[in-house]
Amino acid sequence: MFAISYYEMRRLRSMPVQAKVISQYISYLKDYVIERNVPSRQIEALKQIFIDMEQQPLPATRPEFESRALLYHILMDLEDFLIFKRRFVEEMDPAIRKRYWNGE
Numbered sequence: 001m002f003a004i005s006y007y008e009m010r011r012l013r014s015m016p017v018q019a020k021v022i023s024q025y026i027s028y029l030k031d032y033v034i035e036r037n038v039p040s041r042q043i044e045a046l047k048q049i050f051i052d053m054e055q056q057p058l059p060a061t062r063p064e065f066e067s068r069a070l071l072y073h074i075l076m077d078l079e080d081f082l083i084f085k086r087r088f089v090e091e092m093d094p095a096i097r098k099r100y101w102n103g104e
Contacts, residue, residue, distance in 0.1 A: 015067070016059070018071050050075065053072070
């Protein structure tokens with residue numbers, strides 16, 4: 001999933017203003033991509049980014065549209081990853097999770 005996002009980032013032809021917000025989110029997220037984390041807060045922060053992006057004006061040029069579409073797709077990849085991670089933790093047997101997370 002992240003390999004796909006990396007490939008998509010390399011395809012960006014221009015850097016729309018939304019790239020800064022996404023960059024900041026990825027910087028924030030790196031501290032929480034650990035085994036012992038339920039990413040509920042990170043999912044909520046990502047949802048807010050989606051809401052904020054919907055409020056912004058539409059792209060004015062084709063290159064801007066293509067770049068923003070790639071950025072949006074990167075966010076969708078991150079969302080998929082976080083949802084899969086949350087689902088994995090939530091479906092884990094509580095005894096196994098306690099033993100694993102507490103290092104027993």
